[in-house]
């Protein structure tokens with residue numbers, strides 16, 4: 001699966017739009033700053049002519065002069081900084097601000113696609129935009145432990161459900177924060193409506209903001225994709241390539257494992273996928289209604305032991321957060337009367 005021309009053009013047009021928006025924003029900031037501190041305009045003019053002089057002398061092989069220019073340059077910059085501070089502006093107020101500082105919104109770094117480009121590519125190829133939309137609502141900022149019961153106990157922990165979930169959420173934050181250095185794999189298991197997908201989404205959002213590649217697929221879509229890939233190979237059709245991204249992305253989220261039709265094909269493909277990712281040092285998060293024991297029985301012994309060896313299992317409290325949420329709201333509402 002590769003971008004077609006119109007998809008590629010759409011991405012490049014978006015970069016063009018970003019660049020012109022950022023240039024316009026810079027001009028507006030300049031106008032504001034020059035109005036408040038007119039000397040800034042002079043200094044920017046001096047900096048520009050200094051750059052021209054510097055280039056000329058370099059071409060003349062006059063390295064001593066270049067050193068002098070450098071000093072002059074530093075003095076002007078210093079005066080600029082002081083004027084900006086006096087005017088109440090941030091030190092980088094007159095610098096160009098980029099959405100992606102890595103590629104300066106060009107989409108490419110040293111001739112290779114930038115991380116932000118690859119992320120756009122993922123969004124288009126794997127129809128991730130609906131999920132990206134959802135993450136605007138579902139993330140660590142909106143993630144509240146309020147909807148978990150303060151009185152019910154979480155079995156086997158000696159903690160109330162709320163206390164237990166506070167720890168789980170803190171652990172998820174840590175997982176996201178330390179992702180680049182520690183990586184790791186998680187299984188969130190528990191019944192429907194307990195917040196598994198929500199938590200996986202919170203982690204995804206953090207990583208996407210750092211331009212890491214995240215692919216989110218329901219188990220059904222994942223196996224569908226693997227079946228198509230297999231078909232393409234058997235028929236000697238040109239390789240789709242999409243599967244490679246699924247196997248290589250920084251984080252793969254497999255949502256709702258166990259709800260798809262499982263058979264020997266899905267079984268072997270799940271093993272292949274997990275194995276490829278583990279041996280490549282890539283992280284995977286699985287959400288499932290099945291307990292660790294059920295997973296081993298439902299799929300295979302070797303998948304079960306792979307998971308137990310390499311994944312951290314996080315049990316979600318029984319019940320339905322939507323019901324708890326309603327109950328909490330009623331309680332708060334009742335308390336106000």
Ligand SMILES: [Zn+2]
Nearest residue numbers: 100103114116
């Ligand atoms: Zn970039």
